Amino acid sequence: DPVKIGMITTLSGGGAGLGIDTRDGFMLAIKNAGNKDITVVTEDDAQKPELAVQIADKMIQSDKVDILTGIVWSNLLMAVAPSAVAQGKFYVSTNAAPAQLAGANCHKLYFNAAYQNDNLHEAMGEYANKGFKKMFILAPNYPAGKDSLTGFKRYYKGELAAEVYTQVGQTDYAAEIAQMRASGADGIFVFLPGGMGIAFMKQFAQSGVKIPVMGPGFSFSQDVLPAIGDAALGAKASGQWAPDFDNEASKKFLADFQKEYNRLPSIYAVQAYDAAQLILAAASKASVSDADAFAAELKKAEIQSPRGNFKFNTNQHPIQDIYLTEVIKKDGVLTNKTVEKIFTDHGDAYAKDCKL
Amino acid sequence: MMLLQVENIATFYGSSQALFGVDFFMQEGEAVALMGRNGMGKSTTIKSICNLMPPRSGRIVFGGKPTDRQPPHKVARLGIGLVPEGRRCFPNLTVHENLVAAARPGQWTLERVNDLFPRLKERHAQMARSLSGGEQQMLAIGRALMTNPRLLILDEATEGLAPVIRQDIWSAIRRLKDEGLSILVVDKTLSELLPVADRCVILENGKSAWSGKPADLTTELQDRFLGV
Amino acid sequence: MTIALALEQLLNGIQLGVMLFLMAAGLTLIFGVMGLINLAHGSLYMVGAFACAAVAAWTGSFWIGLVASLVAAAAAGAIVELAVIRRLYDRDHLDQVLATFALILMFSEGTRWLFGSFPLYLDIPPLLQGAVALPGGTEYPVYRLAIIAAGALVAFGLYMLISRTRLGMRIRAGESDREMIGALGVDIRTLYTVVFALGAALAGFAGAMVGAIQSVQVGMGEPVLILAFVVIVIGGIGSIKGALLGALLVGVTDTMGRFLLPKLMVLFVPPAQAGAIGGAVASMLIYIVMAIILAVKPRGLFPPAHA
Amino acid sequence: MVEPILQISNLVKNFGALRATDGVTLDLRPGEIHALIGPNGAGKSTLIHQICGTLRQDSGSIRFAGQDVGGLSVAERARLGLGRTFQVSSIAPEFSALRNVMLAAQAKEGSSFRFFKPVMRDQGLIDKAMAMLERVGLTERARIPAAELSHGERRQLEIAMALALQSKAFLLDEPMAGMGPEGSKALTGFLDTLRQEAPILLVEHDMDAVFALADRISVLVYGRVIATGTVDEIRRDPTVRSAYLGDHD
């Protein structure tokens, strides 16, 4: 049966890199499948919630899509997803995964193919237990930032040197770096997405402070690594995937992506690739017009993910393995190397509140 | 030698016409009084000469060169120094800076202007905005002289000036004229204006209505065109 | 909290202030002197950073990149002035807001068109790498000291240009009465193109200098733009001195607020929330300071004599 | 002696080192035109600014209509009945001449906080304003935007606005400036009748007008009143002749 997918993602402005990787990863899977029944319409949300809402309305009302996907940012997702699922449309998230939609407010038609926002931070908390006695943790002062530090603290058992919240969009971190220097911490965990992370890492490298830095995977993902440069070398991060994964699906994905787009994919591309695979898998078994059947097929999640093990939890968020990665330089290119597995079959803390 | 020819110009403010055919000339070294009642187009004529308000038809030739299609600063550089209605000193500059900003090389220098108007020297560091009206008028004249013009145009030369100062200004104008500077002047006080002028041009309703020697400007004509 | 840390933070505040000043300098020049609200100033900052990053990557030299940033931003500024801004001097601020708002959209999207969507790499030149020991024992990045020096130079140069040279006088004269300065034979149009290009070059310079320790990406100019506006308004529009002191005030307030407020909040709220609430207040702090200053001194701290 | 309507005592205003008004004492009595003359920069406009409140005096007092107004705002003084014109015309340029005068008439009536009735349907207000325009001879130009009026016409408009305020006293800063001989003559005649309505403090450099109109003249030099007297007294005063009049007449 035909399936119409509406992809709303960020294709212009400062955050466009993430959206473009999302779109490209998604389309790669669609193209590989060669399924004529699947159509995708894509539009740019310019990282503005109001615009995302408008596009969602249009896709639902005019284009009559069955499934929405592609949003990168939590705040845009919160603007679109609850009302979309309330109107009987599926939403399959390729990245944003706010806690609000993972617990009591989970929904039969809402799936998240990426993770739950807290996962990667939890993994770093777990990792920090080995060998770090006093951590300095830092995140921007907004919900995702607070979730991040909460996630970290959920697993980290050591002492906290300080817990600092910075301004959203802050570009200068001298004041925080001075505090790090003075804090006596033996490790630093930062959650600073996008440009904030780039600025922080560059400034940290110049500061002469020599404390190991760690963070969630996307702080050192392929979209930002080239911009940070050598300042990122040695940084530890947690992730569900890295380009050196040694499984067939990952190798194929990597090769296909590089062939198609002539660059290294980031984790956003992988997540979107999997989201597309999930939809394709479900569509081959059930008709999207039968929401219950389609949801059931989606939930079975029979795909070959580059990430390896992948299945859905009761709250329709992933259960997956999470690894420790390290930034290295290989053939002159900065990339992530897998070091060890931190969690096996990790779910999230909110699933127990979900009544699905 | 012919210095300025204004040939049948028509000038508009947007869609409303202010000049309907102004026509006169000036010889080098002449002092011409431009006269007329309120709102007859004196200031507009002056703005047209400086190309601040370019005429829509007709022609203006200064020093043998037509001024149409020239930006105002090019026209000014042909040798026109303007003392505008309302003075328009640069309020945010000091007296000194007002003069220096306008300066172009020539016989008029800061010293000579200061000699002409000692009051300006006293106030050289004061912001022009806080000058009294008379001081501003002196500054506006001094500033125009600093550009070393061939033609000095004064719109309302002595408006708002005390009688003593007015005499100073008129004697300064007379001195400038004696040095050979051409002068086009508008003023309300006929008793002071006419003795300085070589010739008068009278505007009525945006048209040249009369021109001739001051001596020929009879009381009857004065009554008719100027309402004296 | 040690004295050394407090001093280091003070230095950080000053340094942030100087960084803001680099950005604000060009803005206050254009804004104060030409009476033009240029929202696209942040875009010129971005142009500078991208030009520097691209050329530095190509030639391998930050310094050539820095020169390129000046050239590119000045050229962009001159083009913008000739094509757009020139028609706006006689209009009210509103039209300027709209036109330069439109320019932001075009610059951002145009830059992405040229350079792609991912942040660019730009690193500090080897000469200015690393940190030096300060008296008191802490280390401080050399590059940040270099920024302070650059800011001081720019401040001095601009001040001299505007207040002491005939060019400066004519520019200021044109600000109050463009028609009149033209009637005195000064080619104010060309003059303004030059000033705009100069302001743009300053923005480009700031973009390149600051870009080396931040993220060179589309949209990077916007947060700084707002801060730069805050700076020049606090300082008094059109005043170079005001911009410098305003920038230092904003820099120090912001840094100290971020540093001290969370500690202060511990006295009032549970420690778990102190960080977040302190951070929240800190992010509003400079705006609060600005509102207080303008409420007391509506024309900023150092209104230029003419405003 | 009648009680003065405006009484200024010992007014001082400094601009930095410059003392622009230096202990000025002056009054304005009902029915009179009191002319204030003096060289350029003597402090006449500064004095007017202080009386109407756009500048605050450094010391001294201003009593108007039996009340100390030294601490009131410009608008409050205007509502008490201080009407003024400016040395450089000050009008609302986009409004027509009529609407400019209507603004003054509306202010006189009190409330500007009426949000519903359209002013241009307010025939009472329009009639009042037209009457004022007629008195200054601007009837023909009533619907022209003020920006398009010539210099002289704007001066007339300013006077019409002051009239519409039905002020108890007028402060006129060089109303003749920019008027042609004809306009000056007309205005002189007009002010002559106006003094019956309210006394006038007249700053003017047009000596013909001053001598024709003034009941009393005060001469301000360097911020000080150096002489006060009738037209004849002032004309004959040798210091006034040298400081101000020159060889006028």
Added chain:
Amino acid sequence: MILTRENLINLILAVALLAIPLIANAAGQPFYITLATRVAILALAATGLNLALGVGGLVSFGHAAFFGIGGYVAGILASHSFSGEPVLFGLSGTNQMWIIWLVAMALAGLVGLAIGAISLRTSGVYFIMITLAFAQMVYYFAVSWPAYGGEDGLSILVRNQFPGVMTMVPMNFFLICYVILLVGIALFAVIRASRFGAALQAARQNEVRVATVGIQPYRIRLTGFVLSAMITGLAGALFADLNRFVSPSMLSWHMSGELIVLIILGGTGRLFGPLAGAALYVAFEYALGGITERWQFFLGLILLLVVLFARGGLVGLLAGKAKHG
């Protein structure tokens, strides 16, 4: 009313805004109803700003604050009504639109009073920037205040209710917004033509003159600013109900900028300028977004061409110079 060219254009605009969703409804294209609703709401917000900016010359770069406050009032009251927890001092939330509107206007007006009281001491560019600063304060407050979603925003699960109307039906909600817009525009017209309006306009043209006829410009402006904030606040509440979502992005300086853009695009100070501007802007955004990924570039280009070559905005272009009586 005389049928001048401008009045004719206004009439056409008003009818077109009503006709488009009616046709779309008949043609089974409900999305265009949503789009028209968006136009109506943005036009209302801009009409509010137009009172301060177009009539009073108060270029507020912070009206997003009022827009967002209106939005948050709708969101917060609705969420409390849903959860049953009291908002403050035992007052409960509500999902009744008209109560929400009143509260939104009252709160926006109060905040407008506070912001205006301080900002109006300044003028010109300082005013532009201080209003921006206040809006930024509100913005950062909303971003970092956790109770109502912070940066993630706040969803309104079910659109609020209006007695006797099924608000979930797009056409009904459009009609509500359309009527409010017309009332807002009418109010704008009445105020502009009133004595107060005359004083406000005069204060824009010549502040000293207004003071010397005995009117306090500060009070006039403050009143104008508060009225303006209230109208924009009301629009914010409607906007939240349209999207069934509020977030700090309603409070961002981009939003303030967009409101200004709408006004200039349509024609500053013009009665129907905001509507013309909003219609044009939304149409551009929608049409260009469908054509190219680089749509922001072309949107910028079009805006630029409008400022440079269509002085007086769309209405000015079609109707000629404004008359001021």
